Amino acid sequence: MEQIPIIKMGEFLLVTIQVDMHDQLAVTLQEDLSNKIVATGAHGVLIDISALQVVDSFIGRILGNIAAISKVLDAHTVVVGMQPAVAITLVELGVSLKGVRTALNAEKGMELLRKSVMPKERSDGDTPG
Amino acid sequence: MAILRAETLQVCSPNEIAVIRQTVRAWASEIGFSLVDQTKIITAASELARNAATHGGGGTLLLEKLNDENRRGLRLTFEDQGPGIADIDLAMKEGYSTGGGLGLGLSGSRRLVNEFSISSRLGEGTRVSITKWV
Numbered sequence A: 001m002e003q004i005p006i007i008k009m010g011e012f013l014l015v016t017i018q019v020d021m022h023d024q025l026a027v028t029l030q031e032d033l034s035n036k037i038v039a040t041g042a043h044g045v046l047i048d049i050s051a052l053q054v055v056d057s058f059i060g061r062i063l064g065n066i067a068a069i070s071k072v073l074d075a076h077t078v079v080v081g082m083q084p085a086v087a088i089t090l091v092e093l094g095v096s097l098k099g100v101r102t103a104l105n106a107e108k109g110m111e112l113l114r115k116s117v118m119p120k121e122r123s124d125g126d127t128p129g
Numbered sequence B: 001m002a003i004l005r006a007e008t009l010q011v012c013s014p015n016e017i018a019v020i021r022q023t024v025r026a027w028a029s030e031i032g033f034s035l036v037d038q039t040k041i042i043t044a045a046s047e048l049a050r051n052a053a054t055h056g057g058g059g060t061l062l063l064e065k066l067n068d069e070n071r072r073g074l075r076l077t078f079e080d081q082g083p084g085i086a087d088i089d090l091a092m093k094e095g096y097s098t099g100g101g102l103g104l105g106l107s108g109s110r111r112l113v114n115e116f117s118i119s120s121r122l123g124e125g126t127r128v129s130i131t132k133w134v
Helices: A023-040 A057-072 A086-094 A106-122 B014-031 B035-054 B104-111
Strands: A006-009 A012-016 A044-048 A075-079 A101-103 B002-011 B058-067 B071-080 B115-121 B125-133
Touching: A006 A023, A012 A023, A012 B002, A023 A057, A023 B014, A044 A106, A044 B058, A057 A086, A057 B035, A075 A106, A086 B104, A101 A106, B002 B014, B002 B035, B002 B071, B014 B035, B014 B058, B014 B071, B014 B125, B035 B058, B035 B104, B035 B125, B058 B125, B104 B115, B104 B125
Parallel strands: A012 A044, A044 A075, A075 A101
Antiparallel strands: A006 A012, B002 B058, B058 B071, B071 B125, B115 B125
């Protein structure tokens, strides 16, 4: 079955969507990611949508779902790389991606994830000098 | 107004919406839309195709390349033989949904195009037509 690969990198999961997602593929990604967060105990998920030329309300809803599910599972989600034409269209369509954190590119997204996770590590007893 | 080219596609299952998006992209690009306008009409088509596939039980999409005086355009007409819409004003309302979605399909796609028309008969089906000019 067709699947979008999820790569584990340290305590983060990386997803790069490189195909025009049909509906079932998006739903499969949502399930796979939820399972993988639990299986790996990941604290962050980075989703790169720079190759996506269209994000409609369905894909927007799935991105929102993923962010909400990972939050419940103690992980932060950052969506990165949205193309300007996609951003303009999404806002006019009325999809605000409320609750989904975004960053311009993967590098900035990783930075955001590290910052989000760091306070948690400190409270585990590893207080810096 | 002249219709320069026309083609009909089937819109049966939600998984076929990706094919619709690719076809609309090819037409929009050939007609000469900017990248932003291509993205807008493809996204509107994606919303309306999903409506036809999920609420209308499948239907058809008619693509038409238009020429009107000095402007070119793309008209997309979605038709299904589904249950129809009882209250079009309500269905057009932002956030109203019977399908568990965001309720942005109709109201949102209207904002992405230049012309929008909808007609529906209970028990017979729904027809939505959108046009975007270059």
